[in-house]
Amino acid sequence: xxxxxxxxxxxxxxxxxxxxxxxxxxxxxxxxxxxxxxxxxxxxxxxxxxxxxxxxxxxxxxxxxxxxxxxxxxxxxxxxxxxxxxxxxxxxxxxxxxxxxxxxxxxxxxxxxxxxxxxxxxxxxxxxxxxxxxxxxxxxxxxxxxxxxxxxxxxxxxxxxxxxxxxxxxxxxxxxxxxxxxxxxxxxxxxxxxxxxxxxxxxxxxxxxxxxxxxxxx
Amino acid sequence: xxxxxxxxxxxxxxxxxxxxxxxxxxxxxxxxxxxxxxxxxxxxxxxxxxxxxxxxxxxxxxxxxxxxxxxxxxxxxxxxxxxxxxxxxxxxxxxxxxxxxxxxxxxxxxxxxxxxxxxxxxxxxxxxxxxxxxxxxxxxxxxxxxxxxxxxxxxxxxxxxxxxxxxxxxxxxxxxxxxxxxxxxxxxxxxxxxxxxxxxxxxxxxxxxxxxxxxxxx
DNA sequence: CAAGTCCGAAAACCCGTCTTGTCAGATGGG
DNA sequence: CCCATCTGACAAGACGGGTTTTCGGACTTG
Numbered sequence: 243x244x245x246x247x248x249x250x251x252x253x254x255x256x257x258x259x260x261x262x263x264x265x266x267x268x269x270x271x272x273x274x275x276x277x278x279x280x281x282x283x284x285x286x287x288x289x290x291x292x293x294x295x296x297x298x299x300x301x302x303x304x305x306x307x308x309x310x311x312x313x314x315x316x317x318x319x320x321x322x323x324x325x326x327x328x329x330x331x332x333x334x335x336x337x338x339x340x341x342x343x344x345x346x347x348x349x350x351x352x353x354x355x356x357x358x359x360x361x362x363x364x365x366x367x368x369x370x371x372x373x374x375x376x377x378x379x380x381x382x383x384x385x386x387x388x389x390x391x392x393x394x395x396x397x398x399x400x401x402x403x404x405x406x407x408x409x410x411x412x413x414x415x416x417x418x419x420x421x422x423x424x425x426x427x428x429x430x431x432x433x434x435x436x437x438x439x440x441x442x443x444x445x446x447x448x449x450x451x452x453x454x455x456x457x458x459x460x
Numbered sequence: 461x462x463x464x465x466x467x468x469x470x471x472x473x474x475x476x477x478x479x480x481x482x483x484x485x486x487x488x489x490x491x492x493x494x495x496x497x498x499x500x501x502x503x504x505x506x507x508x509x510x511x512x513x514x515x516x517x518x519x520x521x522x523x524x525x526x527x528x529x530x531x532x533x534x535x536x537x538x539x540x541x542x543x544x545x546x547x548x549x550x551x552x553x554x555x556x557x558x559x560x561x562x563x564x565x566x567x568x569x570x571x572x573x574x575x576x577x578x579x580x581x582x583x584x585x586x587x588x589x590x591x592x593x594x595x596x597x598x599x600x601x602x603x604x605x606x607x608x609x610x611x612x613x614x615x616x617x618x619x620x621x622x623x624x625x626x627x628x629x630x631x632x633x634x635x636x637x638x639x640x641x642x643x644x645x646x647x648x649x650x651x652x653x654x655x656x657x658x659x660x661x662x663x664x665x666x667x668x669x670x671x672x673x674x675x676x677x678x
Numbered sequence: 679c680a681a682g683t684c685c686g687a688a689a690a691c692c693c694g695t696c697t698t699g700t701c702a703g704a705t706g707g708g
Numbered sequence: 709c710c711c712a713t714c715t716g717a718c719a720a721g722a723c724g725g726g727t728t729t730t731c732g733g734a735c736t737t738g
Contacts, residue, residue, distance in 0.1 A: 261684060261735065269684090289596055291509075294725060305686045310727065374602075377595040378507055384592075388654075418648065418667050425647025426640035433639050436606075449636050456674060479705060479714055487714090512695060523716050528697065685734070691727080698722095704715070 274312050274322075276302040281323045286367020290320060290375040317379070321386060327372050328390050331358050335394075339401065347405050347459050352451030355423070359450065362431045363443060369435045373428045395420040402458060411459050419457045426453060492530050492540075494520040499541045504585020508538060508593040535597070539604060545590050546608050549576050550615075557619065565623050565677050570669030573641070577668065580649050581661060587653045591646045613638045620676060629677050637675045644671060 258266035280302030285293045295316050299306050313319040338357035342350035362369040376387045399416040406413045430450065434440045476484035498520030503511045513534050517524050531537040556575035560568035580587040594605045617634040624631045648668065652658045 259683065259736065266684090289599075291596060291598065295727085296725080305688095306727080307686075307729085316726065375596045378509060378593045379596070380509065381507075415667065421647045421651050422644035422671060425643040425645070427643070428647070429639045429643025430636065449633065453640060477706065477713065484714090513697085514695080523718090524697080525699090525716075525718095534696070679738100681737090683734100683736075685732105687732100688730085690729070693726090694724100696721105696723085699720075700718085702715105702717095704713105706711105706713080708710090 270312065273302075273304050273308050276304055277309060277312065277319060278323055278326060280304070281319055282327075282367055282371065285320065285323065285375055286365075286370050289370075290379055317383070320379070321383065324371060324376055324383070324386065327361070327368050330361050331372070332390075332394065332397075334358060334360060336397065347410050348455055351458050352454045355427070355454040356447055356451060359427060359431055362435065363446075366435045369432055373432045391424060394424060398423075398458070416458075423454060423457045426457075488530065491520075491522050491526050494522055495527060495530065495537060496541055496544060498522070499537050500545075500585055500589065503538065503541065503593055504583075504588050507588075508597060535601070538597070539601065542589060542594055542601070542604065545579070545586050548579055549590070550608075550612065552576060552578060553612075554615065565628050566673055569676050570672045573645070573672040574665055574669060577645060577649055580653065581664075584653050587650055591650045609642060612642060616641075616676070634676075641672060641675045644675075 260266070261269060264272070277298060280298045280300075281293070283301050284297045288297075293316075295306055295309055298316075298319065299309050309319070313322070335354045335358035339350055339354035342353055362372060376383060378384075395417055398420040402411070402414075402416045402419075405411045427450065430446075434443075434446055440446070478484070479487060482490070495516060498516045498518075499511070501519050502515045506515075511534075513524055513527055516534075516537065517527050527537070531540070553572045553576035557568055557572035560571055580590060594601060596602075613635055616638040620629070620632075620634040620637075623629045645668065648664075652661075652664055658664070
């Protein structure tokens with residue numbers, strides 16, 4: 243494990259002419275998309291540790307040769323996948339919170355929180371990737387995970403402090419509250435997604451909304 | 461990875477006579493203890509993925525030959541270590557809660573909660589092992605992790621329900637509350653333990669105590 | 679149609695490490 | 709004192725999988 247890891251970048255494409263009606267960039271993009279989907283499927287169901295490059299390529303219908311044309315290492319592909327999964331959640335949260343502008347925090351916060359979790363609710367592999375498989379892979383991935391978490395904390399702290407300034411909510415340690423909320427959400431959603439017969443997701447969302455308000459608004 | 465993993469049990473000791481003034485069982489016990497300490501050190505600082513049997517043995521001052529006399533696989537040793545770390549926390553929590561019998565839940569709950577977290581506060585490697593490195597290792601370890609968590613949830617649910625029956629606290633979904641508390645604690649303590657310059661641990665404990673009361677008592 | 683790319687499949691390379699086995703010396707029991 | 713057991717050190721053995729390379733054929737372009 244942790245093979246070389248020297249900065250051997252994905253081999254650059256030299257020429258680049260059209261093929262099968264598509265430009266080189268288009269073909270690359272499609273292969274990358276297929277690999278990402280394959281990696282999502284394999285890692286999300288079997289876990290990163292048990293995932294081999296060949297499994298990903300088999301699932302994606304892409305040759306290992308092209309895998310290494312696009313990614314320098316297996317870990318790089320996982321990083322790409324992790325970024326895709328988390329960026330989607332982050333985007334949704336920020337969008338939902340922004341759309342609620344003008345309305346009370348007691349509505350906006352749970353809305354944004356549920357929007358953040360939405361992808362994990364509907365996509366078990368995504369939940370596993372974002373909450374479980376990321377951890378303990380390598381120092382580099384840990385850094386990426388923590389930096390993503392930090393950006394969440396920053397967003398919460400900034401919006402929370404703004405609401406405090408507006409007199410909408412009481413001040414508090416937003417870093418603590420954000421960490422608690424994120425940690426709780428990880429555990430709860432992963433448990434929900436894992437259980438054979440989970441309770442109704444409507445109840446789950448309500449409980450989560452209440453939790454977000456308890457920690458961030460009340 | 462995930463080598464054979466068939467149930468090749470640690471090789472049985474055939475005879476077993478005394479040596480260097482110690483019985484066979486004593487020698488085995490000491491080696492196991494040293495290996496556990498070595499594994500704790502190596503895994504807790506470098507992570508399970510980067511840990512090799514030889515590193516553990518080097519740290520422990522035990523030969524690989526004896527390692528495989530005591531453990532069938534590297535993963536088995538990690539299981540042993542994980543069990544040691546979590547059992548310690550669990551034991552403390554139950555003891556602390558029991559000692560508070562008769563006093564109000566608003567005191568007993570945070571006391572037990574802080575007691576549960578105590579080892580993680582003072583022992584960074586332990587926190588890393590219990591909260592990070594366990595995850596994503598193998599289906600077997602995931603099962604062990606979840607079953608430990610389940611035993612925590614059961615304890616909380618049982619004691620919570622009893623308190624409800626006594627009219628001490630309001631009823632609630634204890635599984636949800638327990639998951640939220642555990643998840644939040646993982647995130648917070650690990651963050652605390654990781655930060656270069658963490659805030660005073662007294663503040664941290666106070667905030668955690670308040671959180672436990674918010675989720676389980678209030 | 680000729681030369682040059684690009685393609686997927688498969689083999690080969692390579693390296694680490696888990697795991698097993700060997701061995702010379704130390705120790706204990708009879 | 710003799711021999712069996714135990715010990716730590718060390719050397720293979722095996723194996724899996726990440727990474728690279730090869731190869732024959734498909735496609736483009738001029």
